[in-house]
Amino acid sequence: MSNAPRPPDPSRIAAAADAVDPVFLASPLIGNRALDERLGCTLLAKVETLNPIRSFKGRGTDFAMAALPAGVRRVVSASAGNFGQGIAYAAAKRGMEAVIYAAETANPLKVEAMRRLGARVVLEGQDFDAAKLAGRAFAEAAGSMFLEDGAVPEVAEGAGTIAVELTRGGAAFDAVLVPLGNGALATGMGAWLKAERPECRVVGVVAEGAPSMLRSWRSGSAVETEAARTIADGIAVRVPVPYALACMGATVDAVLAVSEESILAAMRLVHESLGLAVEPAGVAGAAALIEHGPRFRGGRVATVLCGGNLTPDQIQRWLCPPTPAGERRPERGNA
Numbered sequence: 001m002s003n004a005p006r007p008p009d010p011s012r013i014a015a016a017a018d019a020v021d022p023v024f025l026a027s028p029l030i031g032n033r034a035l036d037e038r039l040g041c042t043l044l045a046k047v048e049t050l051n052p053i054r055s056f057k058g059r060g061t062d063f064a065m066a067a068l069p070a071g072v073r074r075v076v077s078a079s080a081g082n083f084g085q086g087i088a089y090a091a092a093k094r095g096m097e098a099v100i101y102a103a104e105t106a107n108p109l110k111v112e113a114m115r116r117l118g119a120r121v122v123l124e125g126q127d128f129d130a131a132k133l134a135g136r137a138f139a140e141a142a143g144s145m146f147l148e149d150g151a152v153p154e155v156a157e158g159a160g161t162i163a164v165e166l167t168r169g170g171a172a173f174d175a176v177l178v179p180l181g182n183g184a185l186a187t188g189m190g191a192w193l194k195a196e197r198p199e200c201r202v203v204g205v206v207a208e209g210a211p212s213m214l215r216s217w218r219s220g221s222a223v224e225t226e227a228a229r230t231i232a233d234g235i236a237v238r239v240p241v242p243y244a245l246a247c248m249g250a251t252v253d254a255v256l257a258v259s260e261e262s263i264l265a266a267m268r269l270v271h272e273s274l275g276l277a278v279e280p281a282g283v284a285g286a287a288a289l290i291e292h293g294p295r296f297r298g299g300r301v302a303t304v305l306c307g308g309n310l311t312p313d314q315i316q317r318w319l320c321p322p323t324p325a326g327e328r329r330p331e332r333g334n335a
Helices: 010-019 033-039 057-066 082-093 108-116 128-142 153-159 161-168 184-196 212-219 242-251 260-274 280-291 312-319
Strands: 042-047 074-078 097-102 120-123 175-179 201-207 254-258 300-305
Touching: 010 057, 010 153, 010 161, 010 184, 033 042, 033 260, 033 280, 042 161, 042 280, 057 082, 057 153, 057 161, 074 082, 074 128, 082 097, 082 108, 097 108, 097 128, 108 120, 120 128, 153 161, 153 184, 161 184, 175 184, 175 280, 184 201, 184 242, 201 212, 201 280, 212 242, 212 254, 254 260, 254 280, 260 280, 260 312, 280 300
Parallel strands: 042 300, 074 097, 097 120, 175 201, 175 300, 201 254
Antiparallel strands: none
8 A cells, every 4th residue: 555645546446446345335326306395406326235244445444455466364443433434445345454443432233233344342532542552552553554534545546436427327417525534435525526527526425513623624734623513423524534635626616514403403304305314424415415415406416325333222313203292202103
């Protein structure tokens, strides 16, 4: 794997589209007329929740792990859960050891999934970036490879295969709305789209309570925040990744922030309209259409529903609206 800070390469993204494990490729692209009417635009949604890890992360991790130097037997990383599952899946099929650091507050379903896939999971720190520091320190002390999400071109190039499928499918769209966390999805998809559909706007979407990447993109330099307060753990970034930030200048046209209320509304709208249980970070693009609708009114927009790892409690709290006072929720089995 190259250590040079080269940007994601469209030719390598095309190669990744043929090289990534097929279980992560050819995800459905769906639309819904009723959803379009509610949003005021035509929305095409790439569904990345139907693979073994319920997330797009398997694309980038598989491509990156295939590019590791010969002889690497252990990979250390940090994750809120989905990237770690991708690392675990790719490591297991190559007979490698995966050590994943996650925050003590990490989603327990994602932690269990990483362990079930064979990773050794270490819980340390109160948020993702604290866990990343601990993981990096462990890797340095152990002489192990540390693979950071958003920090190497191969991860972005694997994620960019989603854009390859969008364009090769013949769909027409004016803009693509992409959840923006560590930046691999936005920069990978953006690199392909700027080469193949330069007229298409690439818009990253952050949570209002985790504005580090938005502030960094605006200023052109890394801006850390004191905290990342959002239910969208997949984009809860407090410390920006310098490599991703450097690549965004040529791959991302705009960055928008969305509120927690818009994220919840988008989760429920996607669930009601498409029948999909998508996690908060995964609906960031749809949340932007709710909160910033006039920007996209009447257009054709694509987004990535990029993760579906929700605990039963989260599904109950976030997707099932409370019963109004005075009404009884029907008993199971009642007509």
